[in-house]
Each structure stands twice: as C-alpha cells, then as structure tokens.
Amino acid sequence: MIKKAYFGNFGGQYVPETAMFALIELEKEYEKAKGDPQFQAELEDLLKNYVGRPTPLYYAKNLSAHYGHDIFLKREDLNHTGAHKINNALGQVLLAKRMGKKKVIAETGAGQHGVATATAAALLGLECEVYMGAVDMQRQQLNVFRMELLGAKVVAIEDGLKTLKEATTAAIQSWVAEIETVFYVIGSAVGPHPYPTIVRDFQSVIGREAREQLTALGKHADHIIACVGGGSNAIGIFSGFLDDTSTELYGAEAGGEGIDTERHAATLTLGREGIIHGMKTYVLQDKYGQISPVHSISAGLDYPGIGPEHAYLFQTKRAHYVPITDEEAMNALLLTTRKEGIIPAIESAHALAYLDKLCPTLPKDKKQTIVVNVSGRGDKDMHTVFSVLKGEKYE
Numbered sequence: 001m002i003k004k005a006y007f008g009n010f011g012g013q014y015v016p017e018t019a020m021f022a023l024i025e026l027e028k029e030y031e032k033a034k035g036d037p038q039f040q041a042e043l044e045d046l047l048k049n050y051v052g053r054p055t056p057l058y059y060a061k062n063l064s065a066h067y068g069h070d071i072f073l074k075r076e077d078l079n080h081t082g083a084h085k086i087n088n089a090l091g092q093v094l095l096a097k098r099m100g101k102k103k104v105i106a107e108t109g110a111g112q113h114g115v116a117t118a119t120a121a122a123l124l125g126l127e128c129e130v131y132m133g134a135v136d137m138q139r140q141q142l143n144v145f146r147m148e149l150l151g152a153k154v155v156a157i158e159d160g161l162k163t164l165k166e167a168t169t170a171a172i173q174s175w176v177a178e179i180e181t182v183f184y185v186i187g188s189a190v191g192p193h194p195y196p197t198i199v200r201d202f203q204s205v206i207g208r209e210a211r212e213q214l215t216a217l218g219k220h221a222d223h224i225i226a227c228v229g230g231g232s233n234a235i236g237i238f239s240g241f242l243d244d245t246s247t248e249l250y251g252a253e254a255g256g257e258g259i260d261t262e263r264h265a266a267t268l269t270l271g272r273e274g275i276i277h278g279m280k281t282y283v284l285q286d287k288y289g290q291i292s293p294v295h296s297i298s299a300g301l302d303y304p305g306i307g308p309e310h311a312y313l314f315q316t317k318r319a320h321y322v323p324i325t326d327e328e329a330m331n332a333l334l335l336t337t338r339k340e341g342i343i344p345a346i347e348s349a350h351a352l353a354y355l356d357k358l359c360p361t362l363p364k365d366k367k368q369t370i371v372v373n374v375s376g377r378g379d380k381d382m383h384t385v386f387s388v389l390k391g392e393k394y395e
C-alpha cells in the first residue's frame, strides 16, 4: 500500500475491492480541485458570504478573569447551521458537483452532519440521501424534519443498535452499490484515505484563521483545546499550529460516566489499535476485537474510533488527549453560558471543561494564551440540558 495513505502507521484503505476505484478517482479529482484557483475561489466565496467566515476569535474577558489566563474562543458556533460541519460539507458537495455526480449520500448520528450536507446539497442543486439509525431518528426528530424540509431523503437504519455506527455501515454499502453516480460525503476526519486528508483540509480554515487572528493581536498561542469525536474540528484548528512546537495541543474526548465505567467514548485513552470504517486507528473494542458500545451525553462525540491523524499525533505525543465526563462538560456549559452569554454545544463544552484541569497547572506569574474551539452552538442540546438540570435521565 502507498505510504501517502497513512499518518505514521494509521489510516490506509481497508475497504472492499469494489470501492478502491472510487477512492482512487476521488483522490485524483480532489488533487485537481485543490490546485484549481476557480474551485478554491468558489469555496472561499461561499465560506465568506454563505457560511459567514471568518468566524470571530473572541477574547472571553469573564472566563479569562475566572481562570487567570487569556482565553480566546474560536466561534465556529456562529457559522450558518450552527457548527463547523458546514465547512466540510460545502467543500465535499462542491467537489461532488465538479465531478459530475448527481447525488450525495451521508451518514449522520445526531443529525448535524446530515443537516449540513442537506443544506449544501440544496444550495448546489444535488439530490441528497441521509442514512440515520432509527433510534437516532426518534431522538432527533427536529433534525430529521430539517433535513426533509431541505429536500433530503432520510433513510431509517434498523440494524444493530440503530445508531451512528450502523448508519455508517449502511451508507458505505449503499455507496459501493451505486459507486459511479453517487458521492459519499463523510462527516468527520475518518474513513479510508483520502477522506481524513480531505476533511482536514476543508476544516483547516479554522486553524488558519485563528493563527492569523492571534498574530494580528501580537499574540502567540500557548495552548489550543478542541473536543474530539471523529476529530474534524480538532484537526481543523490543530493543523494551523502543528509547526508551532511551543503550542500545546489538547483533544477532549468523551469520558461519559467515567473511564472506570463501560459508559464512555474515550478512544485514545482506552482504545487499542484496530480497524473501523476503512481505516487503521485506535478503536474501543472488547478482548475479542469486537467494537464496544459507546456512550456520551453529546451525540457528536459518541464514536468508538478516531481519525487516523489524531492516532498519529497521540502516538508521537505532539497532541495530548484527555477524557472529560458528561458532568464536567455540563458544568462547563453552565459556566460559559453564565459568564459569557454563549451557550456552547455539549460537544464544545468538553473542550471548555478542560480549562478547569489545565489552568491550575499553569504558572500564575506568566499569563498564558489559550484558544478553545467552540465547535458549535447549544440550541440543539436544550432538551438534554433541561433533562439534566431537572435531574432526569437523558438520552
């Protein structure tokens, strides 16, 4: 296998032979698009005028006073559709259109990537089909309705636990069946090569902007924090700072009910090397190598694998990965809401929660510059937040 498909030992193309030709075509077409000034100009125009970029790098004065260090929030929550996912969905759907595809398909868990893809497909005039577990459809009825309103067809998956993992498997099968006419829009920096690289590149706008915005203020980032599900918002911001060796990078994983329980999704903390969804990476698995069921209060972090570039950054220790529990995330959501008037997504609250652990370890006499990526806004999570505050069980 060609080494460029890998980050160290991780990544690759663990797919059926029938999918190889589509991956090779995708890589070729992506390389062409990447070097085409017209494609890049169209994407840049959409990011600016449709998505609303650049997103602000906001100096969080009250959180900074609370923690004793300079805290900046990268406001991906202000993007059209409410999260970073649109950066990647627009890029891939634009690529699908350029390749002459008529239809895009996507998998979705909570529905955020499905909504972003349906949005991009509506804008660019492509047919859209979204695969979603039947249980997730029940939990996220509003997002199902949003996708249908945008003109997408939502396909209910009734296999297994009827959640994201099964929806992803169904999307891959359906893609392989219609591989000549269909483009598969993957929602995170995961899957077989070249997807992790494509998604990283489309999300790298976050890190590029954040670094420029800091530089304009005469600042240098000492610490960057992002939450990690599959890892797309994290790799998006990390990529702008990988070469700044004095900048520490932290990924906050879902610690769920605690890493001493079986209810978490702390893949790098507790996983082992394995294969999932076409890539070699760290995977939460049992002693027989079966993929473990995962839990997180946030649907976006509820994934038993992780993007291969994170596996590599973990192994080489360029980035650090830390588990944050449901409860710690919820406390951080409340703190940010009360101190800054910003309600973050529960996913993003995992990144904010790490401030509680990081700041007490930093030198008090030397103020540090910390950037937290606020990957999305909390509107979608209101029912969960209310259940928790009322002491009810949440799904």
Ligand SMILES: *Cc1c(COP(=O)(O)O)cnc(C)c1O
Pocket: 083, 084, 085, 112, 113, 187, 188, 189, 227, 228, 229, 230, 231, 232, 233, 234, 300, 301, 345, 347, 348, 375, 376, 377
């Ligand atoms: C989907 C989602 C995530 C997790 O996905 P990554 O690929 O790890 O970024 C994080 N935050 C929000 C708001 C999301 O919607």
